[in-house]
Amino acid sequence: MLDGQKVSFSGVQPSGNLTIGNYLGAIKNFAEYSEKYKTFYGVVDEHAITVRQNPAELRRRTYETLALYIAVGLDPEKNTLYVQSHVPAHAELAWILNCYCMFGELSRMTQFKDKSARHADNINAGLFTYPVLMASDILLYQTDVVPIGSDQKQHVELTRNIADRFNQIFPDTFTVPEPVIPKSGGRIMSLAEPEKKMSKSDENENATVRVLDDRDTIIRKFRRAVTDSGSEIRRSPDKPGVSNLITIYSCFTGKTPEEVEAEFDGRGYAEFKTAVGEACADALAPVREKYFELLADKGYLEEVMKKGAGTAAYYARKTLSKVRRKIGFVNL
């Protein structure tokens, strides 16, 4: 809670072109809190450098991710939209919380295990302690809810453990946050290998649909999506490809998965895949249009960044100075 209001916090790394997984699992749900909650949505550039980034690209993607936040409907007047590295309190609290998080806990993080396997030549300490930075992001704003995809659940659980541990030693410091994962869309799978999560860093372009892909590309990618043997359009563990497409169609049209199965009963895969592509392209067309408009106005995006950083820093400082006082640092 901040100023008597509940708080929603989430973040997206500017580390690649965002996919419909990022959109359906997380970003689309951010706006739900805009009216009743205090909301903070960060472009988390400090997280992105845990793997090597091209500097010019990182900078460009930081603007792009902010533009996309606004394009999907997050009004900068109603939401604090900002860039993580503009608010130094994140890195400061992360150091402190590193001392309240156990090596063993971090060793159990599945994302660390996956990423260190994929980047075996660069298993840096930042990659290992990254969940502590994420805990700092969340705890700095006394967050109540964290809208995320299911792959981030373990990190929010760790955040809760860190908050509980700290609160036990220094009572009433942090709000203990709850993860909020959509029932449908919390884990969108790759179109090429439907046993794998759709990931923005996937090198196979046919595996991912980008929020900014044009209509023809979106429809082509869905037409090429891997489906399963048989021809029935229904959800089942032995039909991961079709199940994923049913989820995606359901998220974009607002129909339940049961309604989708009924709608396509007796119809073929080809027809279904085209329908999914069209539904996705229709839903994303206005986002794309708004995005390109915004990106043409860098000055405006910088104003949003500045205003967001000011608001975020104000609240972050409050929590940080409370923490500093409690642990015995001298506040001047």
Ligand code: TYM
């Ligand atoms: P990131 O940048 O990898 O992803 C951003 C959000 O998208 C969700 N997501 C998905 N949801 C459904 N299906 C998918 N295939 C899919 N892929 C990604 C993620 O779960 C995430 O919600 N560590 C975070 C960023 C972060 C953060 C935070 C999030 C930093 N600090 C504090 C919440 C709170 C990350 O790497 O997300």
